[in-house]
Amino acid sequence: MARSATAVIKLSAIRQNYLYAKSLAAPAKAIATIKANAYGHGAIQVANELSDVADAFAVACIEEAIELRDAGIKQPILLLEGFFTADELAYISEFNLWCVVHSQYQLDAIQAGEFEKPINVWLKMDTGMHRLGFLPNQYAGAWQQLEKMPQVNNITHITHFSSADDLSSIRTEQQTALFLETIGALPGDISIANSSAVLSKAMPDRVQWVRPGIMLYGASPIDNPEIAKSLAPAMTFKAKVISERIIEAGECVGYNALWKAEKPSKIGTVSIGYADGYPRHAGTGTPVLVNGKKSQLLGRVAMDMIMIDLSMFDDQDCIGFEVEFWGDNIPVNEIAQCADTIGYTLLCGISRRVNKLYIKQS
16 A cells, blocks of 8 residues: 555646636747656656647756657757757757757857757747846847857847746846847847746746746745635645544654644644655744644654644544645645745655556546
């Protein structure tokens, strides 16, 4: 028998969220971002679910792209970090991948390369994120180099927002203005909007491509309940109660005795821990749903187990009760806040030992 730790993935919710992103961005096309194993949801399964509606997919690296090609995915696939070594260019050409170019060493490698088919380049501008990309005063020169190369087919302009999740920040407007001013009359499509910008509609009319990511999985990067309610949670993370006991007032539970009972208390042990992806820094009071009733975490999260409050079930045998950690009833962002992190880390952190159950119905 398998451990009860399970991530139930609603593929229909991911599809719904993708179509919602497309509707917000129309007439722009939408690249479904499925890097990091589709944020923990399963890249191949998600790509197959979206294969008839997605305009393109985006991944972080060539290994993720080849996995999708080997699984039969035919749509364009964008490498968001481009290539790391020149030998990857042959695979990019062979597998017909789109490639972000952000540094001079990549320009030099393409110039020196010989491969079967010209590649489609997404030339990245650093408009203030300061991770990847050519600075604005370098950008036109990089574009001119690429435009002269027979190894290059189309060139798309791309940048990334640093603060689009903060609706009070002016940085998104500043980055957009700098990006469009620098591009000027250079030909080529434009890609500028992540999930935050799509949800807040912070997109100029000139955009041809948007890149929704976390919103596809039902979590909003913007701390606004009105925005979040438009998204359908795609993952329900759950396990079962495997032990229960009554402890006396003054007794403690778990490592370091972080929670002490003020009265005789019924507590339960659940077969899940930080090795499964439940956040270790979630503390007492973090909400859980036990057999449909709100409860809370007690004490410290261990590698394989947590303790929860079962006081609302005094007269019941709770062994086997299902415990939801996030999903339809508890937003993943709420748990992330309890653990002083963001929802991305929880979704991406699901362990390979967790059972994944894929369903299509809503």
